[in-house]
Amino acid sequence: MERFDTVVVGAGMAGLTCARMLMDAGRRVVVLEARERVGGRMCTDRTGGFPVDLGASWIHGIRESALWALVEALQIPTREFTVGSFQVGGRPMEHFDASGRRMDAQASARWAADVEAVDRDLAEVIARSSPGDSYLDVTERALEASGLPPERILEIREFFRHRVEEQCGAWIGDLDAHGLDEDAIDGDEVIFPRGYDELPRRIGAGVDVRFAHTVHAVGRTPDGWTVRADAGSFTAKDVVITVPLGVLQSRAIEFDPPLPRPASDSISRLGMGVFNKVFMQFPERFWEEGTCVIRALGAAGERWHSWYDVSVISGIPTLLTFAAGPLGRHLQTLSDAEVVADSVRALRALYGERVAEPIASWVTRWGDDPHARGSYSHLPIGASHEDHDALAGPFDGGLRFAGEATWGREPATVGGAYESGHRAAESILGRPVDRAAFAAAIVAREREAAR
Ligand SMILES: Cc1cc2nc3c(=O)[nH]c(=O)nc-3n(C[C@H](O)[C@H](O)[C@H](O)COP(=O)(O)OP(=O)(O)OC[C@H]3O[C@@H](n4cnc5c(N)ncnc54)[C@H](O)[C@@H]3O)c2cc1C
Incomplete structure (x- = not known):
């Protein structure tokens, strides 16, 4: 069984960032990846x-x-x-009204102003909402208070529904009232x-990634962890799991001992x-x-x-x-x-x-997709942004999680995955990792390889 300082599971943005930062600090790291490529949901x-x-x-x-x-x-x-x-406007858009007729510039501007006005009130309705309220509940309250005529309300209602679907991949009635709080651009x-995959490919250049290694078990040992993939087993002092939330929810990976409550609670409360x-x-x-x-x-x-x-x-x-x-x-x-x-x-x-x-x-x-089981995480009713960060750990024995679903300030994004990989590396090293130096090292290695 090969031994490393750290085993990282998953070669997406979070896993590769973490692995590369640890390698830059002189650690022996292996990344186990189920697919035949890096990048995960950057494809x-x-x-x-x-x-x-x-x-x-x-x-x-x-x-x-x-x-x-x-x-x-x-x-x-x-x-x-x-x-x-x-966005409701800001860049050239062709709008069609509820009957499929092209709207002129004036009608489009009025529609955008309607949405923006209700959105402003919505922020206050959300701030006053109670635990258990859905995003549908708060948008309905804001629409009712708007005093707009019914046909204009219908169009804004549809817009709110679609915004939740696009931003969260979820039904508006299932999303928590605070589910879009972090969504500011x-x-x-x-x-x-x-192509966006240039980024993970360049971060991952030179990282020891073992492809077609689907991990199915992670077990504690007296001096660290054993990680079992279908193509081999690996041991390490620390392990960082970066598989998507959907994979964790499917229990495709068995943890021994079972995951501690904060982690298992987050996994069941968050939505994919x-x-x-x-x-x-x-x-x-x-x-x-x-x-x-x-x-x-x-x-x-x-x-x-x-x-x-x-x-x-x-x-x-x-x-x-x-x-x-x-x-x-x-x-x-x-x-x-x-x-x-x-x-x-x-x-x-x-x-x-x-x-x-x-x-x-x-x-x-x-x-x-068995290695994603969804597109990105969101907050179903009752979940909170703290659930994302609570999943990161570290947990007893040096078990950590990274990935978009673990970054509460900007979940569901590449940016969140990157930040979470950085946090996991800093947590393992016990010191800050300078991001500018990380980027400079990538460029320096590329220059060296090109010579
Ligand atoms: C259609 C779509 C559009 C998106 N659009 C945007 C966008 O425009 N902007 C944005 O910021 N974000 C967007 N996102 C979200 C973004 O892609 C993700 O948040 C980010 O790439 C997640 O990175 P990650 O490292 O957390 O996870 P992943 O990229 O999913 O990496 C996890 C890795 O773990 C591997 N894995 C899974 N199971 C196992 C296992 N058992 N053993 C070993 N390896 C395993 C996977 O194959 C994968 O490579 C989009 C996502 C989708 C699906």
Whole structure:
């Protein structure tokens, strides 16, 4: 059995960050990864000759972001695209009203102002909410108090529902009233024209990652831990588990002794949402040049409601749309062709026969992926942001968790995964790890390798 200082389980953003920081400090580290690639939920498909980000695409807000500082230090090119957090306006959007008619600029502006006004009141309603209140409860209270006419309320209600589905992958009635508290976006958002997986690949270069090593048991020993994967067993003083919350909830990994209460309570209280992507490429653009988002409101957007123009990545007219929450789970039972046809039908209801058959498409199924079992974590009714951080540990004997679900300030993001990996490394080393030096070391190693 091979012995290391630390075994890290999972080669996503959290696991690779932690492993690399420990290695930089001279520790012997191995990363056990179930898949045949690094990056986990950062997954770029290049089979078409251009990158298609099937998992994460955005940095949601670059102001005072540690992740953005890393991306800048590594000189990874990005593109401003501040529409990734279900904004109501701010960038060019084509809106369609509940009957599927294109809204003019004035109607769009009035709609955006309606949402912003109710959103402001919503913050106060949430602050006054009681334990057990759902996000549906608080949005209904804010809508009722708004005094707006019923048809305008319908469109805002639909918007709130879809915002929860996109941001949390959950049904609005299942999300805690505080489930979007941490969802503020600071500064612009950016996407990655070369593919987001460049980041984990560069962090992970030179890290001892054992692929096709699905871990199924983690057991305490007198001097540390034994980690059993289907392709071998490893021992170490410390172990860091970075598998997604959905994998922990499925009990695919057996812990001996069983996990302590704070960890097992967090795992059962937190929720794992489903958020899937559908990319469609068209022979010609049927939407206006410069439009960032096409959005259908109210009844017109009940199923499919938002399409994002990401043509800039491939140079081919491309729309990205999302199926999340209950619809996302349902669509996983259909074939790719059925999913695409359904979304195209919705576009034709807005643009008519100008919408040609897509020439290529990509459909994800993160909820069915055995190594993700969902897309990202959220707060079901009764859970709190403390549940995220309570999962991190350290627990008796040097067991730690990292990953987006363990970072309460910014869960469900690449940024949260990065911060959590950094926290786990600092906790093991017992001292701060300088992030600028971490980034500089990556660049220095790359220069050395290129010589
Ligand atoms: C469709 C989609 C879109 C998203 N969009 C964004 C976005 O735009 N911006 C953003 O910031 N975030 C986004 N996210 C969330 C973001 O991708 C994640 O928060 C982040 O990548 C999680 O990193 P992680 O290291 O915590 O987990 P992961 O990346 O999931 O890494 C965990 C690793 O553990 C491995 N593993 C699982 N089980 C085992 C096992 N038993 N044994 C060994 N290895 C195992 C997995 O294969 C995986 O590689 C998106 C996610 C999805 C699914």
